[in-house]
Amino acid sequence: MSHDYPVMLKLAGRNCLVVGGGAVAERKVASLLEARADVTVVAEEWTPVIEGLVKEGRVRGEKRAFRETDVKGSFLVFAATNRPEVNENVCRLASSFGALVNRADRPEDSSFTDPAVLRRGKITFAVSTGGASPSLAKDIKRELEQLYGIEFEQAAEFLGEIRDLVQKSGLPSEKRHRLLREIWNEIGMKGIRSGSPEEWKLVVRRLLRIEEER
Ligand SMILES: C[C@@]1(CC(=O)O)C2=NC(=C\c3[nH]c(c(CCC(=O)O)c3CC(=O)O)Cc3[nH]c(c(CC(=O)O)c3CCC(=O)O)/C=C3\N/C(=C\2)[C@@H](CCC(=O)O)[C@]3(C)CC(=O)O)/[C@H]1CCC(=O)O
Ligand SMILES: NC(=O)c1ccc[n+]([C@@H]2O[C@H](COP(=O)([O-])OP(=O)(O)OC[C@H]3O[C@@H](n4cnc5c(N)ncnc54)[C@H](O)[C@@H]3O)[C@@H](O)[C@H]2O)c1
Numbered sequence: 001m002s003h004d005y006p007v008m009l010k011l012a013g014r015n016c017l018v019v020g021g022g023a024v025a026e027r028k029v030a031s032l033l034e035a036r037a038d039v040t041v042v043a044e045e046w047t048p049v050i051e052g053l054v055k056e057g058r059v060r061g062e063k064r065a066f067r068e069t070d071v072k073g074s075f076l077v078f079a080a081t082n083r084p085e086v087n088e089n090v091c092r093l094a095s096s097f098g099a100l101v102n103r104a105d106r107p108e109d110s111s112f113t114d115p116a117v118l119r120r121g122k123i124t125f126a127v128s129t130g131g132a133s134p135s136l137a138k139d140i141k142r143e144l145e146q147l148y149g150i151e152f153e154q155a156a157e158f159l160g161e162i163r164d165l166v167q168k169s170g171l172p173s174e175k176r177h178r179l180l181r182e183i184w185n186e187i188g189m190k191g192i193r194s195g196s197p198e199e200w201k202l203v204v205r206r207l208l209r210i211e212e213e214r
Contacts (some may be wrong), residue, residue: 002194003130004112004113004128006126006128007192008124009035009076010035011032011035011036011037011076012035012036012037013036013037013038014037014038014076015037015038015040015073015074015075016032016037016038016040016074016075016076016077016078017032017040017070017071017074017076017077017078017094017099017129017206018032018039018040018041018042018078018080019041019042019043019066019070019077019080019081019086019087019090020043020077020078020079020080020081020082020104021041021043021044021045021046021047021050021063022043022046022047022081023047023048024079024080024081024104024176025041025043025047025050025078025080026047026049026050027132028078028080028102028114029041029050029059031114032076033053033058033059038060039058039059039060040059040060040061040062040070040074041054041059041060041061041062042062042064042067042070043062043063043081044063044064044065045063046061046063052210056185058187062135066081066086066089066090068089068190069092071090071093071094071097071128072097072101072151073097074094074097074099074131075099075100076100076101076112077090077091077094077099077100077101077102078101078104079094079101079102079103079104079105080104084105084106085104086169087103087104087105087106088103088202089108090103091103091177092111095111100112102114102131107130107131113128113130113131115125115127115128115137116128116134116137116138116141117141118120118141118144118145118148120148120149120150120152120153120156121152121153121154121156121157122153122156122157122160123148123152123156124155125141125144125148127140127141129145135214151192151193152192154197155187155192155200158197158200159184159187162178162180162183162204166179166180166183166208169208170191171211171212175211178211179207179208182207182211183203183204183207186203186207187200187203191203
């Protein structure tokens with residue numbers, strides 16, 4: 001069995017094409033906008049939400065049937081119509097132009113699939129079943145939602161700031177690495193769940209002092 005290769009793509013300013021304008025296309029458009037992609041939707045009909053986004057100028061909209069030239073210059077292409085032959089054509093063309101392609105009705109013909117996504121600020125949880133059961137992926141995501149609350153968003157923000165601070169502290173790299181490891185060992189999952197940002201700050205100050213005196 002081969003496994004899918006997970007990555008986190010930077011899509012800001014990249015051209016991404018969604019062919020189709022139904023519920024599935026609407027979901028794909030929403031997640032592309034979250035990533036600040038430049039989104040074009042080509043569809044014969046589209047949902048009121050997509051209509052609104054086109055009117056607001058947040059996505060480029062072409063209300064018509066798909067044309068072969070549409071795929072040109074796209075980084076990601078989503079074939080999300082309800083017509084298998086159209087989706088197949090979109091995929092074939094997109095691949096021939098070197099784009100990565102997601103086919104809503106046939107994961108096995110896609111170069112990537114979309115996981116169920118949960119965000120906690122800088123933390124992203126992505127659950128994939130490799131297409132085996134999108135409903136299972138969604139329910140695992142819901143369980144993660146309960147397990148990892150808003151405190152993880154705060155903690156990731158805090159730890160990111162501390163990491164920047166330590167990297168710029170002028171300490172030699174060995175000391176920086178030890179300090180970051182020790183900060184994490186002291187705060188850890190327990191500190192995130194039962195501590196507070198004030199307590200995390202005290203830990204950092206204490207360990208920083210010890211490291212500077214070493
Ligand atoms: C995670 C999520 C992300 C997203 O789409 O943004 C996503 N599907 C979601 C929901 C969902 N999709 C479907 C149902 C109905 C119940 C069911 O069928 O199980 C539900 C549940 C619901 O809506 O509640 C139907 C469905 N989905 C696919 C097919 C075609 C096929 O499998 O052949 C069919 C049958 C269509 C038909 O019968 O006509 C295919 C794909 N769906 C994927 C992702 C990719 C694999 C993910 C993985 O499992 O790894 C993949 C391969 C391609 C892709 O789209 O990338 C999103 C959860 C949103 C959230 O997190 O809340
Ligand atoms: N990936 C998933 O999570 C998922 C979930 C449900 C369904 N599906 C699959 O995805 C397909 C789309 O689902 P949906 O609920 O969004 O469908 P839908 O019927 O709501 O929408 C289909 C869209 O395709 C457009 N369309 C049809 N022919 C076109 C063409 N030649 N050019 C441009 N646009 C065209 C229609 O105008 C419409 O906007 C389904 O047929 C199903 O196979 C996937």
